[in-house]
Amino acid sequence: MKIGIPREIKADEYRVAIVPAGVDALVRGGHQVVVEKGAGDGSAIGDLAYQAAGARIAGSREEVFSAAEMILKVKEPLEEEFPLITSRHILFTYFHFASSRALTDAMVKSGAVCIAYETVELEDRSLPLLIPMSEVAGRMAIQEGAKFLEKPMEGRGILLAGVPGVAPASVVIIGGGIVGANAARIAAGLGAQVCILDINLSRLRYLSEIMPPNVITLMSNPFNITECLKGADLVVGAVLIPGAKAPKLIRRADLKLMKHRAVLVDVAIDQGGCSETSRPTTHSKPIYIEEDIVHYCVANIPGAVGTTSTYALTNVTLPYALEIAAKGWSRAARENAAIRKGLNVVGGKVCYRGVSDAVGLPHTAVEQVLA
Numbered sequence: 001m002k003i004g005i006p007r008e009i010k011a012d013e014y015r016v017a018i019v020p021a022g023v024d025a026l027v028r029g030g031h032q033v034v035v036e037k038g039a040g041d042g043s044a045i046g047d048l049a050y051q052a053a054g055a056r057i058a059g060s061r062e063e064v065f066s067a068a069e070m071i072l073k074v075k076e077p078l079e080e081e082f083p084l085i086t087s088r089h090i091l092f093t094y095f096h097f098a099s100s101r102a103l104t105d106a107m108v109k110s111g112a113v114c115i116a117y118e119t120v121e122l123e124d125r126s127l128p129l130l131i132p133m134s135e136v137a138g139r140m141a142i143q144e145g146a147k148f149l150e151k152p153m154e155g156r157g158i159l160l161a162g163v164p165g166v167a168p169a170s171v172v173i174i175g176g177g178i179v180g181a182n183a184a185r186i187a188a189g190l191g192a193q194v195c196i197l198d199i200n201l202s203r204l205r206y207l208s209e210i211m212p213p214n215v216i217t218l219m220s221n222p223f224n225i226t227e228c229l230k231g232a233d234l235v236v237g238a239v240l241i242p243g244a245k246a247p248k249l250i251r252r253a254d255l256k257l258m259k260h261r262a263v264l265v266d267v268a269i270d271q272g273g274c275s276e277t278s279r280p281t282t283h284s285k286p287i288y289i290e291e292d293i294v295h296y297c298v299a300n301i302p303g304a305v306g307t308t309s310t311y312a313l314t315n316v317t318l319p320y321a322l323e324i325a326a327k328g329w330s331r332a333a334r335e336n337a338a339i340r341k342g343l344n345v346v347g348g349k350v351c352y353r354g355v356s357d358a359v360g361l362p363h364t365a366v367e368q369v370l371a
Contacts, residue, residue: 001325002032004068006061007039010075012283012298014042014306015313017072017093020053022318027054031325034058034067043310065089070329072321074313075300076103087111087347090329092321094118094133097344098245098358099272107345108361113329118270119243119352120320120342127242128338129320131178132312136302138182138238141265142171142190144296145234148263148287154294156261158233161191168192172228174220174249174274175238176203179267183236188215195228225249230257237266237274243344244354250275255291262293269297272358334370343369 003026005017016039018026023033033055037047047057058064065071065084073093077085079102085091087110095116097104107114117129127134142160149169151157162168171187173180176198187194188211196211197220198204204217211217218224229235229250235258239246246268255264255277268274269281277290280299287296302309320339324332333340344352349364356363 001328002034002067002069003321003325004058004064004071005033005035005039005055006064006071006073006081007036008042008074008303009061009078009080010300010303013075013300013303015074015300015303015310016040016043016045016306017074017314018318018321019043019045019311019314020049022314022321023050023053023055025318025322026325029322029326032056034064036061036064040310043306045310070321070325072317074303074310076100077106079106082106082110085110085112089113090115090324092117092317092324094270095344096270097350097352097355098243099270101359104345104350104355104359104361108348108350111348112345113343113347114345115324115329115339115342116243116344116352117317117342119344119354120338121242122338129313129316132316133302133309134178134240135182136305136309136312137267138179138236139186140301140304141179141183141236141238141267142186142234144286144298144301145171145236145263145265146190148294148296149234154261154287154289155263156233156259160187160234169233170231171195171234171236172232173197173236173238174225175240175268176200176207176217177238177240179238179240180236181207183238183267184211184215187234188212192234197224197228220249222249226254226257229254232258233262235262235264237264237268237278239268239274240271242354243352244271245358246271246274248274248276250277252276252291255293258293260292261289263296264293265296267301269299273297330370333366340366340370
């Protein structure tokens with residue numbers, strides 16, 4: 001199979017979909033790899049490294065899309081890429097369709113096979129291609145939140161760790177999954193007082209066992225969320241419903257009860273955000289103030305640490321890319337239930353229920369598109 005790796009064009013996105021070791025593995029498997037010139041620059045991977053691994057370097061994204069049958073990306077296609085995508089393409093990337101009707105419509109119109117990293121799911125319901133980026137995003141949520149709590153960055157002027165005689169910051173994390181657990185670990189390590197809310201009592205029991213004493217757990221419900229927000233210096237929105245739009249758990253009215261210039265880091269912004277006041281931002285313009293609360297809603301948080309994120313992502317995506325390339329998307333999906341769960345849009349049909357519900361398009365059972 002011919003596999004293309006375009007340079008990411010989303011604002012402030014420094015990741016790339018493959019590392020030289022991945023190119024080497026694909027080439028050893030009998031496949032051809034075309035990498036756009038400069039695609040790896042943001043992750044400190046030069047064109048020569050890709051060439052040495054067996055890739056051909058293309059001068060433009062148009063050349064990559066024209067040459068390739070399967071496109072490996074990190075972020076969803078943007079509007080300028082839509083015309084390059086046709087029914088002969090397999091796209092394997094993060095899509096987050098539920099947050100964008102325009103993207104969904106474009107991929108439906110293209111007739112392409114769209115396999116979303118974020119909905120590839122194992123039997124234990126874990127999301128193997130989302131986990132490493134969730135780990136990065138959770139850890140960075142505290143790093144960025146701590147920075148924007150500083151007064152010159154529009155925050156409250158609070159040191160997350162506090163000092164002897166002065167209380168540390170109060171950190172509230174809504175969602176106890178991979179993002180939430182990683183955020184809690186970093187915040188607790190810095191000395192903050194941390195509260196994690198989740199609707200899964202078994203998960204809360206687990207977190208209570210593994211977290212240090214300065215982390216408490218609380219059942220998530222509207223009352224408890226509102227009460228926690230009142231005392232929070234930093235709030236991390238870490239909720240996830242795989243493939244679907246994030247629920248709006250933080251109301252505009254809740255923000256009016258919070259401390260002056262507290263910080264909200266909405267990691268769920270990729271799926272539409274978990275606050276009524278959240279809207280996507282970029283690394284170059286990461287924050288805005290609304291209802292006197294600092295909102296950090298960067299839609300590609302791990303992109304800021306491109307080198308770490310690229311290698312972490314390739315570690316998990318490469319085995320699936322190899323399987324799809326070797327078998328073709330249809331056979332791979334029939335034989336591997338995890339890949340089958342990744343099918344979101346195929347041949348003009350939406351075949352993932354969470355996406356169809358979120359964007360209001362008809363749902364086609366995945367078994368029909370595989371028939």
